[in-house]
Amino acid sequence: MPTKQNKLLASAEDAEHAFYDAIGRADLESLMALWAEDEEIVCIHPGAPRLQGHAAIRASWEMIFERGPVHIHPRNLHVTHNMMCSVHSVIEEVNAPDDANWQEAHILATNVYLKTPQGWRIVMHHASIAPGKPADQNLANGSVLH
Secondary structure (H helix, E strand, O other): OOOOOOOOEOOHHHHHHHHHHHHHOOOHHHHHHOEOOOOOOEEEOOOOOOEEOHHHHHHHHHHHHOOOOOOEEEEEEEEEEOOOEEEEEEEEEEOOOOOOOOOOEEEEEEEEEEEEOOEEEEEEEEEEEOOOOOOOHHHHOOOOOO
């Protein structure tokens, strides 16, 4: 069941900032309040099956947060949008938690936001492990080196 979002998010960028902030605080209630009030919402974690609907998505984040916050820094943002929908493609840099066995991770993620009467809400988060090291920032922005 969806939770109620108290704050009206004015842009997809605001929703994305709130999304990563909630993950960084392991704040399940705030995170779930960012999702659209629609059972067709989808979340795909790296190497995991597709989850659909609030109950499945909530359960997955609850399991992730059992180990505490996840510190993710989205970078190399590429946005495609219109008045009602915004698609964000990012590289997520996942910072090492306090775990000696942790290895650096870069995740390719696509976040889809929809403008609703309640403000901008997330309808899809799809993440997969990036092969190798992420592209140089200059190359990712279209610069050519000679």
